[in-house]
Amino acid sequence: MNVLPPSIAELSDDDLLDLYTAGAAVPWLRVNFVATLDGSASAAGVSGSLGGPDDLRVFDLLRRVADVVLVAAGTVRDEGYGPMVLHDADVTWRRAHGMPDHPVFAIVSRSVSLDPASRVFTEAPVRPVVLTSAAAAASDAGVALASVADVVPCSTGADPDSVDVAGVRGALVGRGLGRIHCEGGPSFLGALIAADLVDELTLTIDPTLEGGAGPRIARGSSPELRRMRPAHVLRGAGDVLLTRYVRASGSRPGRGGIG
16 A cells, blocks of 8 residues: 655646645745754755755745745845746746736845845846834935835834834735745744744655754744644655645734844
8 A cells, every 4th residue: 555645746837836826815925944854944054955856846836926935034145045036937927827027035134134235136136125123224224225125114113123023924915915935034934933924834844864953944932833734745756745734724813023
């Protein structure tokens, strides 16, 4: 008896898109991560060596259908992000479905410690958005960054030095960017979990044991467990498992912040 999940190799890109968008409303916040069997979100300090070609295939398809790709500034630096430019096939698909050629790149940075001369900004096909604290948005660094990106304050009135993650989500939805694809990092995911803002987690499980000091995919504390339900599990090359979980209840998004 074969108890292994179906192989992703048997599915076309359209098949995969049907699987990964089934039941997704708008707005919808999806988080995408990869982890080892023992729970590490990185190997040798980065996640890029985990997952393999099928994880990258799904990664590209999830960007294809997104209005905005949301990433915390630390992950942008650690993973060496460049400008948010999709492959030609993805651009063709988006045009055929009435979408802009590329998703917006949105970066969360409490302190706006970002270089306006970075390729992330200077070579961006769409003007990026930086979601930050009210204090940082009004600082000299925030004003300088506003020359290459839309700098959006997302603080609560009580704390102008923090970023409210519900405000981040609300700011993107308010711009018509309701299909939110988040790529990390762990502290940001922890804040999203605490605020009950995660509608979906797509998690690739790499069949390796890291055995070191790598971080979990989420860091922080939550007032309660956030119940998810499995939508599908697929098997990729090298025996990676590509999983999709969606929120199990109809609970409304909450509020929370990152300091």
